[in-house]
Structures are given as structure tokens and as C-alpha cells.
Amino acid sequence: MRRENIQLDAQGRLRHFLTIEGLKRQTLVDILDTAESFASVGNQSVKKVPLLRGKTIVNLFFEASTRTRTTFELAAKRLSADVLNISISTSSTAKGESLLDMLHNLEAMHCDMFVVRHGASGAAHLIARHVAPHISVINGGDGSHAHPTQAMLDMFTIRRHKGEFGALRVAIVGDIMHSRVARSQIHALTTLGVPEVRVVAPRTLIPADVEQMGVHVFHDLAAGIEGADVVIMLRLQRERMQGALLPSEHEYFQCYGLSEDKLALAKPDAIVMHPGPINRGVEIDSSVADGPQSVILEQVTHGIAVRMAVMSMALGRSPGAEADEPRREGA
């Protein structure tokens, strides 16, 4: 049975970044620290470091995305890599063979990294298992399974505001069932030592046995966010109304939408996060999304530094490693 963690190389270093699950706390801290060192690059007049010069990174997006793809692209360019964006409609690669055929074609063009977004859970693992050994795979979101770079940028944002993870109460509100973001956040928060992670949603949007991931389940928003240091709101897809999961957006907002009076139940210095794009008036009120406790736009900014960190680490070129490792293409 394939149980080994294919994300790590023989030395335990990050080779692919597919899921937070199974990674050590120190690996996550290394990602955050590396991201911290990149965070200032965006403020410089020359927004580039030469770490990945000569490397080719392919953004392979089987599912539409603007923000995630753009921040991956910016991150790669700020690391001086060459970037290729490929958007594929899933219908043209409905069969696994053509998906893998396409990968082998790209491999033949000597690419170094694939950033993959795909609508099916497990797609990134499948690709990582079949790529040539020199290629790294970064999961840019696969089905309802994982979105590990999003989770890490959320952790980065939380650490900037709260410092330590060891005493936090974090509430994740919304469609946990279908959310790859929530799954990766839960793994990241529990791995980093957050003592209390709560998920808040009606039973129709809570997946079976989710408690086994180390979270507490709430069906009432007020109870769920009471005393929280961090409130993470998830995007609600409109198609959830069709599957008899919810009656209407209106009723959802009544019960689970974050308004100012609901937010007052959290700690006074609580921060409000959202992976975007926001449905104003569905899961979150505009006054909260644009309010003083919202860090939603910061999350987007941090996404670039975090993705720079993950990409450089997976290609063995993190700023720390660089010092002891002579680089072929002189800086």
C-alpha cells in the first residue's frame, strides 16, 4: 500500500507540497519564516530576487481561478523563474491518460515545477506520483481535498497578528463539507499547536466524523464564535442550494452570515479572515468585510510571500539553504 509521504525526499525535505497533513510542525514554521524573509520584496523598487533564475514553472490550471493563479505567477516571477500559464478545461482531459500524457509532454520541455489546480480530490497526488523525479508539484487546490498554500498564507496572517499559536481559539465558519481550504487550515492549525479549532455550519455542510481531525463542531454561529481570536469565513458556492443542502442564501445569511453584532461575540481584538472571493451579504456583511477587524486583503498580499517560500523550498533554493549550497548560476 502506498502510505509513504511522497511530499518529502529521502532527507525529509520538502519535495512536493500537496497537503499539510503529515508535515512536521517545524516544516510549517520554516515555511512561515522563509515567507517572512520574502515579505519585504514586494515593497522594494526592484521586486525580484534571483533564487529561481533559470527555472521553469508551469501553472497548470484545470479549474478557473484568477487570484490563486495570479499570486502563484507573481511569486514565481519575483523569484526570477520563467512562468508558463496553461488553462485546461477539464472536459478535454476527462480521461486520466490524457492528463498524464500532457504532463509527460511538459516534462519533455524540461520544466522544473508544476503548480496544479484541479477539480478532483487527489489530482495533485496523482500527478506527483507520475512526474519525472526532478519535478516538484505544488498543489494549488484539488477538489475538496487540500489547498495547502492558502492555509499557509492564512497561518502567516494569523502569526503576524497574534504572534503565537499556542493559546488561540479559531472558528472556521461555513461550507466545511466542500472546502479544501478548511481541511488544509484544520491540519495547519492543529499541527502548529492551536488548542481549540472550531467548525461552525449546519449539519448538511459538516462532513462525517470531522471531529477526528481534531475540531469541535458547532451548529450555532453565536456559540461557535464566542471568545474566538480568529474567525475564518468560507465562501458559499451557489450550487449548494441545488443539492438540498441549504434552503436559500437569505436563510443562510440569517443563521451563519457574519454581521457586526455577531462578531461582537468574538474577542474584541479578533481578526476576520476569508479566502475570497467574498459573497457580500451571503456569508459576510460588507461592514465586516471592509471593517477594522478584517484582514482579508492582507491575506492576498501574504499569499505571494508564502508561495515564494514554498516554491523556493521545494526546489531546494530557500534563502537559508542558499548560503551553504554553491549555486551554479551565480547571483
Next chain:
Amino acid sequence: MRISILNARLIDPAAGIDAPNDLHIAAGRIVAVGPAPEGFTAERSLDARGRWVLPGLVDLRARLREPGLEHKGTIASETRAAAAGGITTLCCPPDTQPVIDTPAVVELIRQRAEAAGCTRVLTLGALSAGLAGEQLAEMHELKRAGVVGVSNALAPMTNTLVMRRALEYAASHDLTVFLHAEDAWLRNAGCAHEGALSTRLGLPGIPEAAETVAVARELILIEQTGVRAHFGPLSTARAVQLLARAQYDGRPISADVTAHHLHLSEMDIGYFNTDCHVRPPLRTQRDRDGLRAGLAEGTVAAICSDHQPHDADAKLAPFAESEPGLSALETLLPLSLRLAEDGALALIDVIAHLTVRPARILGIDAGTLAPGAAADICIVDPEARWEVGPDTLLSHGHNTPFMGWELKGRVTHTIFEGRIVHELKT
């Protein structure tokens, strides 16, 4: 051919025999157990010292992929694999392409199986025309053509009225109905057991209720129509309990499980191992134990392979998009023997679950070593260890989560109607 099998341990659960003895075959039949009959001269003598001689195995469900999906397997290739697994009778569900809803398809499969000559191939006819769940299939015609029962295979009978009438009509023609218990609505787009693993991996789940709701509905309709029914493969402990109660009430109901559901659980999916994508899904360890208990208590009568060979591409996809099913003919016996090794079941019961009990469900006279019976025999080296690998499997399908496992117990000879159809090269 006249064959004598000497010095073997004969295990024949139908007669309650487990003892050292000789066995003699002539003209396709077993002619004697013990001393050879007067004037019998064997053309071939097999010294089976240290081996077990069993009735040829009877597999309730194996897809041969022909007609329709010959790139995955053919009647010739898969019956050859069945012989290597010690199987001398297998039953093919009606979801071929075209569907077995006309006598012509029954005849085609029979002819090709006879031409291959490795194993007896029985067929189930369709319960509804085209398996569409809307109109009744011509069950009487199918019965005359030789089907041993009717089934809608994996296709749902969503309309309860059609289901009721199909059961009534099958009962009128004294046909056993083979039911795959799965509520299509609750299954939805699911591909793995709804539980801790599907939640972690973000895979759409199939709840336990998808099976239990269907079993409960079918049980009520069976009670009302008086039809003889068989459920399989079961995947949940709760479904076994529901059946136990119905059997206690005297309903003519039987059930089977697969060998893989007796050994694996949802956790074996690990990180998206598509070889563990099966239908019904692998469930919890508690379910696995419940299925084993069902066998031990007699609620579940048979262990089947549920063989579904695939081409390599069928599994090279994200989990939910990969095709379900595993190649299982050649692992059926050693995986079942493992239950005796583990102490979960007595050896003679394991053999019964693979021979006489499934034969009774199919209403055929097979699965016994009694003199006069067809000479369908499986000779096993119980100590032989072998690794499941692409070189050791004869099936076209190499899609098995047991790939790389070392299994104990290997078929050395398979005799079908008095002919040696498989002999392990040493």
C-alpha cells in the same frame, strides 16, 4: 481422461469430510473416493501428498468483460485466470455490452466459454430491459436460454413500483433475484465510505445508509412478493444484521461478501490509492469484522471475487474519476484461506463458503467431491507462498490492492469436468 489423485487431504464440506484419501476420476466424473474401483487404471496419477483436494470453487460474481469491454479482459483470458485461481464455476452479471437481456447474449457467452473450456460460465439475466429500471426484462425467455437468476447488476431500480413488479414477475418464474443493495440517491456521486477517511481526503462519501436503506426496502418487497433473493456483495455490518433478522423470520434470503471486504478497510485508500476504489466501498474495521461475523454465524453464505479487471488507464485518474473494481479471481482462495489462518473461521467453513454454499444459491449441482459428481476439483498447496505481481497474475487486469502482497496457499492443479485445465509450472 482417467486420473487418480493420491495421498491427498480431501476437504469436502458438502459431505462434512476432511480426511486423507485418494480420489479417482473417469469420463468427467468422480468415480470413487478411497480405493480405485475394480479394473480402474489411471492414465495420470497425481501425487498430492501435503496438498489439499477441494471441490472446484464456485464464484458468484465475476465480470469477464466480454462482450463489450474486451480491452479489459475476454472470456478466454479471464476464464483462464479463474482456472488458475481454482474456480471451476463462475457466474457473470448481466451488465455486459450488450446487456444480457436477450437469449442471444446468453448463447454467445456460453459458446465462447465452451470454446475456452477452462471453467463453467453461468449467467444472470437482466431484471429490467437494458438494466434501465423501467420495463421488465423477458425473464421467461432468459430462463429458457439458461440463466440461473436475474439481476439489475449495479444499475439502480429507482422506481419502487417497477422493483415490486420485477420481483413479483421473477417469483412467478421461480427465478432467484440477485440484488446489489445500493440506494442511488444516497450514494449520489460518492466514491468512498462516508467517514473519517472521505472527510480527510475530501472525497464524496457513500453513507452506510446507502446500503441499509436499500436492504430495508428490498426486504419489505421480498416479504410481500415471496421471491427468492440474494444480496451481494454486502459491505456493512448493519446490513448483515438486517438480513439476520429477516432470515430468522424465515425469508428465503441469502447473501455474499467479497474477499477484499473481509481484509481491507477505508484506511487502505491511504492517499488516493485507486486500486482501493471499489463498489460498494471499503468501509470501517467494524464493518469488516461484522462481515466476518456474518460468515461465521451463517447469515452470509458465500465469499465471491467480484472480479472486475481493468486496463491500466482506468485507474490512472483522480480517485473519484477512476473506475471502481479490482481483479480478484486469483486472490480469492488465498485471501479466504487467510481467514482460517487468522482463526476467524474454521477451514472447512471457509471452503464451504467458496464451494457448496454458493452452488446452492445458484441452484446447481456443484461444489462437492461425492462419487458421481462432475469432476470439478481444485488442488492446493497450502504452504506455498507467492507474491501477487504482474508476472504471477493471468488476468488481463492487474488492478489489485494486493499487488506485492505475499499470500499463502496456491492452486497447483485445477480439474474441470475431468480435464486438467490448470497446472502450476514449478
